[in-house]
Amino acid sequence: MTARAPKDRALHALTLSATVIILAMLGVVVLDVARGGARAMSWEFLSAYPKRGMTAGGIYPAIVGTATLTLLMTVAAIPAGVATAVYLSEYAPPRSALARVVRVCIANLAGIPSIVFGLFGLGFFVSTLGTAIDRAVFPGTVTYGQPCLVWASLTLAILTLPVVVVSTEEALQAVPREIREASLALGATHFQTVLRVVLPEARRGILTAGILAVSRGAGEVAPIMFTGAAYFLRELPTYLNDPFMNLGYHVYVLSTQSPDVERTKPLLYGTALVLLALTFLLNLVAIGVRARSRQVRMAAD
Amino acid sequence: MAATARTLARPATPKASPGSDALRRRVRWVERGAETAIMLVAITSIVSVLLILIFVGKEALPILTSAAVHREVTPLGLIVPHPGSGFVWQPVSSDPKYNILPLFAGSLKITLIALMISVPLSLLAALYVAEFAGKRTREMVKPAIELLAGIPSVVVGFFALAVMSTLVQRVFGTEHRLNALVAGIGLSFAVCPIVFSISEDALRAVPDTYRAAALALGAPRSETLLRVVVPAAAPGISAAIVLGFGRAIGETMIVVLASGNAALLDAHVGRSTRTVTATIAQELGEVVVGSPHYHVLFALGALLFVVTLLVNVVGERSIARMRARARGASR
Numbered sequence: 178m179t180a181r182a183p184k185d186r187a188l189h190a191l192t193l194s195a196t197v198i199i200l201a202m203l204g205v206v207v208l209d210v211a212r213g214g215a216r217a218m219s220w221e222f223l224s225a226y227p228k229r230g231m232t233a234g235g236i237y238p239a240i241v242g243t244a245t246l247t248l249l250m251t252v253a254a255i256p257a258g259v260a261t262a263v264y265l266s267e268y269a270p271p272r273s274a275l276a277r278v279v280r281v282c283i284a285n286l287a288g289i290p291s292i293v294f295g296l297f298g299l300g301f302f303v304s305t306l307g308t309a310i311d312r313a314v315f316p317g318t319v320t321y322g323q324p325c326l327v328w329a330s331l332t333l334a335i336l337t338l339p340v341v342v343v344s345t346e347e348a349l350q351a352v353p354r355e356i357r358e359a360s361l362a363l364g365a366t367h368f369q370t371v372l373r374v375v376l377p378e379a380r381r382g383i384l385t386a387g388i389l390a391v392s393r394g395a396g397e398v399a400p401i402m403f404t405g406a407a408y409f410l411r412e413l414p415t416y417l418n419d420p421f422m423n424l425g426y427h428v429y430v431l432s433t434q435s436p437d438v439e440r441t442k443p444l445l446y447g448t449a450l451v452l453l454a455l456t457f458l459l460n461l462v463a464i465g466v467r468a469r470s471r472q473v474r475m476a477a478d
Numbered sequence: 479m480a481a482t483a484r485t486l487a488r489p490a491t492p493k494a495s496p497g498s499d500a501l502r503r504r505v506r507w508v509e510r511g512a513e514t515a516i517m518l519v520a521i522t523s524i525v526s527v528l529l530i531l532i533f534v535g536k537e538a539l540p541i542l543t544s545a546a547v548h549r550e551v552t553p554l555g556l557i558v559p560h561p562g563s564g565f566v567w568q569p570v571s572s573d574p575k576y577n578i579l580p581l582f583a584g585s586l587k588i589t590l591i592a593l594m595i596s597v598p599l600s601l602l603a604a605l606y607v608a609e610f611a612g613k614r615t616r617e618m619v620k621p622a623i624e625l626l627a628g629i630p631s632v633v634v635g636f637f638a639l640a641v642m643s644t645l646v647q648r649v650f651g652t653e654h655r656l657n658a659l660v661a662g663i664g665l666s667f668a669v670c671p672i673v674f675s676i677s678e679d680a681l682r683a684v685p686d687t688y689r690a691a692a693l694a695l696g697a698p699r700s701e702t703l704l705r706v707v708v709p710a711a712a713p714g715i716s717a718a719i720v721l722g723f724g725r726a727i728g729e730t731m732i733v734v735l736a737s738g739n740a741a742l743l744d745a746h747v748g749r750s751t752r753t754v755t756a757t758i759a760q761e762l763g764e765v766v767v768g769s770p771h772y773h774v775l776f777a778l779g780a781l782l783f784v785v786t787l788l789v790n791v792v793g794e795r796s797i798a799r800m801r802a803r804a805r806g807a808s809r
Binding site: 182184185187188189191192193195196198199200202203205206207209210213256260261263264268278281282285286288289292293294296297300301304305335338339342367368392395396398399402403425429432433442445449452453457460461464 | 513517527530600601609625626632639698703704729734779787790791793
């Protein structure tokens with residue numbers, strides 16, 4: 178539809194420029210970080226440990242730490258999130274009070290500030306659960322009663338739970354009812370139908386959910402600051418109760434506590450670029466998968 | 479087909495009957511077990527919210543109850559100005575002062591700046607995407623804005639610190655290089671995607687019959703949009719703003735890097751500012767567990783939690799109302 182009256186044209190131009198400004202926000206961050214980070218990029222940067230008080234060397238332990246953290250997070254968040262979505266979409270009776278409460282909690286969980294998750298992780302996982310485990314299993318030692326990998330992962334898993342639930346439920350609802358009915362008509366039970374028909378049919382959506390959760394979890398810093406992320410480590414984490422380095426935390430540390438700002442700037446840009454590239458690629462893949470599954474669905478209709 | 483036929487035939491053969499009974503019992507057992515297990519896991523979210531409530535609250539509670547904490551700080555002392563020094567947040571000193579008003583004022587100041595930038599921009603952009611843009615443009619713009627939402631906030635904070643602060647100081651001649659304005663602009667990068675996507679949903683939920691009716695009455699397009707479509711989408715748009723506020727007030731990494739973090743109680747946008755979230759982020763790592771300072775930081779977190787919870791309940795309600803209305807209108 179073309180705008181004819183001058184007022185129409187003015188509104189069109191105004192709204193278009195607002196859209197361009199928001200897209201430019203994306204553009205400037207990505208371009209600036211890419212340009213600054215490209216200069217720091219080298220094989221050594223990706224594969225070496227930080228050197229000389231983190232003014233030289235690489236970010237290898239931060240890359241491994243982030244990967245380990247998000248992997249553990251996924252192991253907890255995906256099953257819990259998918260089961261919740263299956264309950265909401267396949268099991269909960271219509272107008273179920275429990276389902277309504279679960280939905281309210283999921284929505285609220287998504288709105289809790291990430292720093293509050295950090296406080297919670299410290300107050301519950303580290304100080305309460307960890308200390309209780311130590312008292313029962315490793316008396317006289319501090320084994321799990323300290324900030325470490327497993328507590329940070331679980332804190333992040335709760336934070337990303339809503340992401341998994343929302344996208345999985347969307348995928349489950351997109352599975353046509355006829356397929357479920359066909360399966361039930363063949364004599365399959367409810368659970369068999371869910372497990373062998375509905376979930377495989379929704380696998381792209383579940384994949385998207387996982388990718389989005391990883392991308393979200395990899396970029397979070399506030400929840401892991403007090404639950405396991407470390408400033409600098411000489412070794413990679415091996416056990417669940419080891420502390421770890423993390424890309425986002427590394428960006429924060431280098432920006433605020435560096436002894437020599439100008440010398441660390443290239444490293445800072447490099448770290449930001451690796452983190453941005455990671456989350457960006459994951460998001461792009463998720464968008465691609467979602468678009469493709471929409472096409473497949475439309476073709477099926 | 480053959481498999482189905484065999485299953486159907488099976489009960490007829492008397493010999494298989496006890497076996498199939500056992501099978502049926504096992505199937506029923508698996509069914510019930512699976513349903514119970516799924517329901518139990520679904521309760522994770524409820525348990526999580528309760529645990530967060532309990533454990534953040536538990537560590538904040540000594541502010542109200544513990545005599546040991548009261549020797550250093552009382553609940554009233556968090557709000558009432560300190561005799562002699564006034565509204566001061568200075569937890570690490572020989573005479574620690576815990577006035578939280580400068581922190582909340584700082585959070586509010588930066589949040590308002592962020593909303594003043596992102597609300598008009600996002601609403602106009604939502605109007606463009608929902609009403610003017612063609613299908614292909616829409617399918618490009620929406621994922622791009624999702625990508626903006628996906629940039630880790632620590633990266634945005636770093637960008638604000640490294641690039642925007644210098645630019646803002648050159649343009650506005652601000653007193654401090656890192657200040658509320660830089661943090662507010664940085665924060666708007668995180669708020670725009672939220673306000674945009676919810677208000678775009680709200681605009682698209684307005685039934686086409688409204689537009690057709692206004693246009694048929696001879697109203698120009700701009701009039702139709704501003705006088706009919708936008709008012710009809712108002713509940714959703716207000717939800718967008720409310721949820722944008724919730725996102726902004728709770729954001730940590732952008733403000734901790736870009737705001738300068740000096741706890742000053744004033745309205746200057748060009749001066750260094752400290753927020754509630756940044757205070758927790760910077761101080762919790764260095765505090766003695768169980769000290770008054772530790773409990774005050776948890777109390778800040780608990781207050782933040784309550785504020786965002788209220789904001790979310792209000793926001794989610796108006797979204798639910800908007801959806802219900804859109805469903806009613808399309809019927």
